[in-house]
Amino acid sequence: MGSVVDATNNMGSVVDATNNMGSVVDATNKEANGSAQTNKNVKVVFVLGGPGSGKGTQCANIVEHFGYTHLSAGDLLRAEIKSGSENGTMIQNMIKEGKIVPSEVTIKLLQRAIEEKENDKFLIDGFPRNEENRAAFESVTGIEPEFVLFFDCSEEEMERRLLNRNQGREDDNIETIRKRFNVYMESSLPVIEYYDAKGKVRKIDAAKPIEEVFEAVKAIFTPASEKVAA
Ligand SMILES: Nc1ncnc2c1ncn2[C@@H]1O[C@H](COP(=O)(O)OP(=O)(O)O)[C@@H](O)[C@H]1O
Numbered sequence: 500m501g502s503v504v505d506a507t508n509n510m511g512s513v514v515d516a517t518n519n520m521g522s523v524v525d526a527t528n529k530e531a532n533g534s535a536q537t538n539k540n541v542k543v544v545f546v547l548g549g550p551g552s553g554k555g556t557q558c559a560n561i562v563e564h565f566g567y568t569h570l571s572a573g574d575l576l577r578a579e580i581k582s583g584s585e586n587g588t589m590i591q592n593m594i595k596e597g598k599i600v601p602s603e604v605t606i607k608l609l610q611r612a613i614e615e616k617e618n619d620k621f622l623i624d625g626f627p628r629n630e631e632n633r634a635a636f637e638s639v640t641g642i643e644p645e646f647v648l649f650f651d652c653s654e655e656e657m658e659r660r661l662l663n664r665n666q667g668r669e670d671d672n673i674e675t676i677r678k679r680f681n682v683y684m685e686s687s688l689p690v691i692e693y694y695d696a697k698g699k700v701r702k703i704d705a706a707k708p709i710e711e712v713f714e715a716v717k718a719i720f721t722p723a724s725e726k727v728a729a
């Protein structure tokens with residue numbers, strides 16, 4: 500049905516291999532909710548896709564080739580558990596259940612990470628994962644993504660990858676994986692549809708081998724002016 504989120508691996512019309520980094524977002528002058536706004540002009544790309552679709556793997560490649568800083572919402576939450584923070588137990592329980600942690604917690608971690616880094620280009624991986632994440636991030640930080648990189652992969656393949664990930668994660672077991680797939684379908688896909696309606700989604704066939712996926716990713720990040728004419 501040609502929808503961006505039909506979970507088939509077809510490279511539908513949302514794939515736009517031209518590069519469109521747009522202008523740098525100016526988040527300095529907004530005062531939404533009276534919350535602390537980030538005082539940096541930053542360029543953000545959201546990296547979305549189901550659990551096991553390869554977001555973290557490809558972000559590492561993008562960092563190496565294109566000079567972005569990688570911020571994984573899941574990694575920041577896991578670090579927060581390890582640090583012994585007062586929210587640690589709550590976060591741990593939510594991750595075990597495959598649930599989305601309340602936005603204020605995750606956004607604080609993302610904001611702090613953005614402020615701490617020298618860089619002005621960020622890949623935000625695994626966020627926003629639901630409508631609450633999306634709307635709260637926008638109103639708290641005033642940041643709009645340049646575009647959304649969407650890794651499209653079948654559940655069957657994602658499940659196989661997660662069960663072989665071997666990073667000792669408490670959520671890489673079949674019970675939690677099933678819950679995460681449900682949350683992904685119900686809460687995360689609508690966010691991707693939201694950005695697709697704004698023409699911001701760059702969809703990648705993520706079921707291919709890592710190197711082939713990165714070739715498609717490169718085409719999106721390479722400025723059009725640097726592409727060799729065919
Ligand atoms: N294109 C790919 N083909 C096969 N395995 C992959 C591919 N991309 C990633 N993997 C593997 O799948 C697992 C999940 O990848 P990861 O990058 O952690 O995904 P995500 O961050 O989207 O959950 C890892 O073990 C990774 O090495």
Ligand SMILES: Nc1ccn([C@@H]2O[C@H](COP(=O)(O)OP(=O)(O)O)[C@@H](O)[C@H]2O)c(=O)n1
Binds near residue numbers: 573597598626627632
């Ligand atoms: N925006 C986010 C991102 C992750 N998380 C939690 O962290 C878990 C792991 O996220 P992750 O991005 O590391 O997972 P993968 O997609 O990389 O497998 C999710 O299942 C959620 O429980 C969250 O609550 N909110």
Ligand SMILES: [Mg+2]
Binds near residue numbers: 554555571625
């Ligand atoms: Mg990941």
